[in-house]
Amino acid sequence: MATVMRFPPFLLGATVLFWGWMVGWLPAAIVGAVALELPRWIRWRWEFSAQDMNRLWDLCGLLFIGKAVIAYATSDLVEGSAHFMPWLPVIFFPFAAAHAFSAQDNVRLNTYFWLRRKKPPHAPSGWFVPYWYFVLCFLSVSSANVQDYRFYLGVAVLGGWLLWSCRGRNAPAWRWAMTLGCVAALGFAGQAGLTHLQNVTQAVLGQFIREFAHLDADVAQSRTAIGAVGTLKLSNRVLLRVETPRNQPPPALLRKASFDTYDGSSLPARWTTKGADFADVSAGAELGVWPLLPAGDTSLVARVTMFLPVGTGILPVPLGAAALTDLLAASVETNAYGTVRAREGQPLIRYTIRYGGTASVDPPPTPRDLAIPEAERATFRQVAAQLGLAGLPPRQAMARVSRYFADHFTYSRYLRGSRQPLRQFLLETRAGHCEYFATATALLLREAGVPTRYAIGYAVPEDDRGGTHLVRARHAHAWTLAYADGAWRDVDTTPATWEAIEEESRPPLQWVSDVFVWVKYQFARWRYYSDRGLLARIVFWLAPVVVAWFAWRIFARQRRARRVVTAVPVERKSRGIDSEFYRIEERLAQAGRGRRPDESLGDWLRREQLAEPLREALALHYAYRFDPRGITGEQRRELHRQVEQWLATAGVPGQSGRKSEEP
Amino acid sequence: MTTGLSPRDVYLAIANNIGTVMKGQAGPTRRMLAAFVVGGHVLLEDFPGTGKTTLAKVLARSLNVEFKRIQFTPDLLPSDITGVSMFDQRDRQFHFQPGPIITNVLLADEINRASPRTQSALLEAMAEGQVSVDGERRMLPELFFVIATQNPVEFRGTYPLPEAQMDRFAMQLELGYVAPADEVAILTAQAQNHPLEHVAPCASAADVLRLRDAAQHVRLSEELKRYIVDVVAGTRGAPGVQLGASPRASLAIMKTAQALALFDGSEFVTPDHIREIAVPVIAHRLVLDPQAKFAGTTARTVAEDILKRVPVPV
Structure with missing residues (x-):
């Protein structure tokens, strides 16, 4: 069986x-x-x-x-x-x-x-x-x-x-119940403890994670490669998509953050801020509109799309950004260094920048914007004197510095390393990457009395794919902000050849990874910004069709199968299934002497050394079960009698089986 | 000539007769007789000196029937088995000289030493009950039983039987070494002369045919037929098996189980009879895949596993 x-x-x-x-x-x-x-x-x-x-x-x-x-x-x-x-x-x-x-x-x-x-x-x-x-x-x-x-x-x-x-049949029920009760109680205490532990851990770790992994790191300081040795390497991953109307060039520079204090005391050098708190931007009247400047110039438009892992992070914007529109986020905040940050947006964040004027969210300069580190002062004084910057109006000073770098300096991603990297850059090698140019420009203009800041962000490439500009990791850039005529202005003195040089580092199979990124971007765009109800509607209407098809296939077979079954009745094990002999099997099983599933009754009785005492009963049982001719009523009664007799006399431990009726 | 004994008594007489010579081999003897009674042939595979030839001889002597023996060698030809037509100079005609196969009990010793051509001549005779010589069909006697032997340790210069021909044997038996006490009894019995010389016939060919007829009338329930089919079908998808057993195996199990039931004096087959005979009938028909062979699996263990897995009707 x-x-x-x-x-x-x-x-x-x-x-x-x-x-x-x-x-x-x-x-x-x-x-x-x-x-x-x-x-x-x-x-x-x-x-x-x-x-x-x-x-x-x-x-x-x-x-x-x-x-x-x-x-x-x-x-x-x-x-x-x-x-x-x-x-x-x-x-x-x-x-x-x-x-x-x-x-x-x-x-x-x-x-x-x-x-x-x-x-x-x-x-x-x-x-x-x-x-x-x-x-x-x-x-x-x-x-x-x-x-x-x-x-x-x-x-x-x-x-x-x-x-x-x-449950095991040998142990009494109360012992089983007590064990289960103990386990359940322990389990309850355990899960309560775990919940408590989780709450405590979350409270402790949450703060730690926020400080360690999160947002403010980018804003408080910028580590540069100034003074490092090696070659600057940047990946080709697409970070931003900037879309502009066809007849309008994209914003040249998108700023993420700016800094006012140069720290060259330990190399590689850093730019830092004194730390500035973010303040919420009050949302506009319409959904998704975030005005940054109350009456700013909004003549130019650029739409930026980027992945933002948890929907929270810095939004690169051009200097004159007056408002952000179409931005779905819980809040938008800015700080005194012009950084714009979104909280709890979509993982694929999309926003339209309206910009155009010279006004910016950055407040007027402070004394920190004129500070030159003591160690660098001599170098910059020397160069400023050489250029005759003293006493020049800010705009003229900016123009002269720009021309100076354009005429005498070259772009290089090769980092030589030095104890005095800026001095080496200005007076010896006259070659470096954007961080050198931005830092040198900032400090040189400060020497001329112009307040400056060091800005980081992206340079948007001009290559136009139907108004879409792909900003890759290698387009990350640094430049200078200078304050002139009551407004902050971008001063980018890095030689214009830098983009071409960076372009050479583009690997030959760039398009392959671009395709993958494009697919991921399209999927994310569909997922976060299209009508997702459509899919649900399609599945909703398609599901009954699929279910009906399966049901038809199954029940069509079912009808055929049943016709076949009625034509040729399958023999079921039925004859002899009420044999009393099974009671002996049951009794012995209760005594732990049960038949293994792979044993026949004969093999089993031989193993249990019961073959001889039960020989006749087994023969009758076999005849009842397996002889197609069946057994007589007399034999049936004999089987019953033999089983009863054996059950009554055999000294097998266990409860006695229930009585069976006479046939 | 019939002895007038009941079928069961005929069996007991033959088994006792064999038992006087083959000590401690009651099980294999019983199974061999089951195949013999239902007209199947037996392949004995065992080490030299375990009594394969003796078993065949004592069977032939116990029955008052003709016995012949062919020692298979690589240069044995089909005509050496079937017989050949010889030209008689005196009456200028061909006369058929019957080969050793025209007999009742044939011992084909070391069958795997002959070339495949000769093997197939024997196996055709086994399957069809006839031989064809010079385009003429010659029927074999109604009682025709082949005991083929082969030696599992020597393989050099042998031609292993192909799977299709293994299938012609109803079962493959191993005698194995006997218990020490039985071996002592063998020594005692053969101290003076071989007990084989004292074996007297106890039954006739007609008795055996009567036994065969009686075995065919042993009843078998549908449920047990299904059990046989389940066991045999189980070999076809078993892991490690390239080729499972054929429906011929199911037939062989059914017939030999009927014979065993007859030997036990039962009028119907029980699951125990089927289980007793299933492994010897199935194992030699299985072809294992090389991986399973290298893993140490044998056809016998596969068959035993299947027997354990298929639920026994109780």
Whole structure:
């Protein structure tokens, strides 16, 4: 006899009800629970073939994937799984119900794995459906996140119910119950402790992470490569997409942050600020409009798109940015150094910059904007004197400095390293990268009495792809802001050849990675900025068609199969199944002397050395079971008598079996 | 000539007769007789000196039937087995000289030493119950039983039987070494002369044919037919098996199980009979894949595993 797996009656229905109660779909759960338990009262069954079960499993798999795609496409991962998990029992309900109403005990392993479908069924083993459906309901319930005693109590009761059915027969029930109670209590204390630990850890770590990994690092200081040795290397990854109207050039420079204090005391040198708090920009009247300057010039337009991992970070903007529009974020903030930051936007952030005037969010200069470090003063005094900067009006000083760098300096990514890098740059090598030019310009103009700041950000390349400019990591740039005639102005003294030189570092297969980035960008754009309801609508209308097709395939086969079955009745094991001899088997099994599934009765009795005392009874049983001619009433009574006699006299420990009626 | 004994008594008489010579080999003897009774042939594979030839001889002597023996060698020709037509100078005609195959019990000793051509001549005779010589069909006697032997340790200069021909044998038996006590008994028995010389016939060919007829009438339930088919079908997808057993194996199990039931005096087959005979009938028909062979799997262990896996009707 095949070993039939047992599942405690009504447990599956109760689990489904618990699921419905927790996720708030009780009416649906009642219907499902009744459907799963109904086969206990009705006698008919479907004859599902292995292929039908395969199809049904495929259907559930398809529903699973469809629901997962919708959940992912319409919300982010955490929120999406919270929407998705409660659906699991619903998605796999057709399979569980089909199993409940089918004649088979088990579903073969081949059904669950496509790779195994082609192979012949290996063994009559498989995954017993009620077990995994039970686990599935539990998983689903746990995602409903009902954080009170009801959840824990339900899990403990249902888990205990399942364990009760497979407890060891030797131990008394009270001991079992006490053990389970202890485990449940320990589990409750454990999870309460874990929750507390999580809260404490989050509080401690949260602050740490914010300081360590996050945003303010970029704004408080900028580490340069001034004084380092080697070659500057920058990647070709696309960071920003800048779109402008066709007839309008893009903003040349997009600033991320600016700094007022040069610190060359330790090399490589740094630019720092005294630290400036961010202040919220009050949102405009329309959604997504963030005015930066109350009455700024908004004649020019540029739209920037970039990935911002958690939707929070610095937005590069040109110096004269007057307003940001179409920006979906919880808040936008600026600081005294002209940095604009968005909080809690989309991971793919998109904003339109309106700019044009000379006014900027940066406040007027402070004494720090004129400070020159003592160590560098002599060098800059010497160069300033050489250029005759003393006493020149700011605009003229800026022009002269620009011309000086343009005429006598070259761009180089080669870093030589020096104790006095700026001196070496100005007086000896006269070659360097943008950070050298920006720093030297800033300090030289300060020597001339012009307040300056050091700015970092991106230089937007001119190459135009239908108004879209791709800003890559190698377009990262540094330049100087100088204050003249009541406004801050960009002074970029790096020789214009720098972009061409950087361009040479472009790898030959750049387009391959560009294609991937483009696909990722398009997907993100579709995910965050298009009408996502469309997908849900398509799936909503497509799902019934798919379900109907599968149902038709399964039940069309079902009709054929049933016709065949009625024509050629399959012989079921029925004759002799009520033989009294099974009581002997039962008795010996209770005494721990049971028959192994691979033994015949004869082999088993020989092993237990009972072959001789039970020889006649076994012969009668075999005749009753396996002789096509059957046995006479007299022999049947004899079988009954022999079994009764043996059960009464044999000294086998265990409870006595129930009496059976005379035939 | 019939002895007038019941089928079961005929079996017991033959088995006892064999038992006087073959000490401690009751099991293999019983299984061999089951194949013999239902008209199947037996392949004995065992080490030299375990009594393969003796078993064949004592069977032939116990029955009042003709016994012949062919020692297979690489230069043996098909005509050496089937016989040949010789030209007679006196009456200027060809006369058929029957070969050793025209007999009741044939011992084909070391069958794997002959060339495939000769092997197939024997195997055709086994399958069809006839031989074709010079385009003429000659029927073999109704009681025709082949015991072929082969030696599992020597492979040099042998021609292993192809799978299709292994399938013609109803079962493959191993005698194995006997228990020390039995071996002592063998020494005692053969101290003076060979007990084989004292074996007297106890049954006739007609008795055996009557036994065969009775075995065919042993009843077999549908459930047990299904069990046989499940066991045989289990070999076809078993891991490590390249080629499973054929429906011929199912037939052989059914017939030999019927014979065993008859030997036990039962009128119907029980699961125990099927389980007793299943491994010897199935194992030699399986072709294992090389990987399984190198992993130490044998056809016998595969068959035993399948027998363990398929649920037994109880």
